[in-house]
Amino acid sequence: MLARFALLALAVIAAACTSAQQQYVARRPNLSCDDANRYAFSSVRSLGYTVGRFQLAQRGTPGLIKASKPGERGGEEHATVDIKCDATGVEVFGAKDESLLKQDVTFSRGFFLAFTGLVDHGAEMVAWHEQETGGTTGGGVKFKIQPQIGLETKLDFGENLAGANILAVKVTVQNGSNITYKLDPAAIELRNTADDSVHQIAIPEAAAALARVSVAEAGDGAPPPDPARMENLLRSRQLAARTLRPGDQAEGFIYFPTGTYTRARATLVDTATDESEGFLVEF
Numbered sequence: 001m002l003a004r005f006a007l008l009a010l011a012v013i014a015a016a017c018t019s020a021q022q023q024y025v026a027r028r029p030n031l032s033c034d035d036a037n038r039y040a041f042s043s044v045r046s047l048g049y050t051v052g053r054f055q056l057a058q059r060g061t062p063g064l065i066k067a068s069k070p071g072e073r074g075g076e077e078h079a080t081v082d083i084k085c086d087a088t089g090v091e092v093f094g095a096k097d098e099s100l101l102k103q104d105v106t107f108s109r110g111f112f113l114a115f116t117g118l119v120d121h122g123a124e125m126v127a128w129h130e131q132e133t134g135g136t137t138g139g140g141v142k143f144k145i146q147p148q149i150g151l152e153t154k155l156d157f158g159e160n161l162a163g164a165n166i167l168a169v170k171v172t173v174q175n176g177s178n179i180t181y182k183l184d185p186a187a188i189e190l191r192n193t194a195d196d197s198v199h200q201i202a203i204p205e206a207a208a209a210l211a212r213v214s215v216a217e218a219g220d221g222a223p224p225p226d227p228a229r230m231e232n233l234l235r236s237r238q239l240a241a242r243t244l245r246p247g248d249q250a251e252g253f254i255y256f257p258t259g260t261y262t263r264a265r266a267t268l269v270d271t272a273t274d275e276s277e278g279f280l281v282e283f
Contacts, residue, residue, distance in 0.1 A: 024112040029089035033057050036090040043114035054151040057083035079107050144172040145264040145281040164209040167256045175244040181268040185239040190261045201255045207231035
């Protein structure tokens, strides 16, 4: 009798925990898989967690994020985010990796608020950030040079570039001036902690390394490395050389060896005078 009562009590507690968690399942009918992946990844990082595993959600194929951070009382806290994406929309839920009886909803609540905040106000947040950081409305040229950290590259490439010791750097250039410039991506360099200039990796070299890592991560039975496919992937997202007329914007990636960098330097050339103008971006 006592054993039955104990089992019943456990069942009641489990049901209560499940019910408490269900209120933090984020459901959105009109959200794309790509946005769901991006918002989930950003939400986990905003809570101070480091992503250790990231499987992209695709239509009909669930996605997964495994993340951790140092615990307040030592050790590590681990959390999992499940991402489901199908014809009816998106369903996303995050929780700490704990036994059901110890489960609290602190992470679930924080993740839910971060994720739904990005979904519901993402466009407004981007517009506000552009205004606060100058945008192009104040005149002049604006460079954004953003290294992609760790598994973040899976969002744009579907591949783990960091695992191949490749640092993908996203570059956005907005020409808010009345001058026409020439943009040469090769003129963008990074500087490390010793203030040494570090140059970009040649795409064929990066593609070969990425192909090897991709096959290793896929495991036994995976097809042989395909550097040509990886080279096409990297080139398709590469920042292209071009002319930037007033009001134009250019965006793309350049590739460096992984390392610790403190700043980037870029150069544009005035097409009328052939004079160079330098831009420094601190990280």
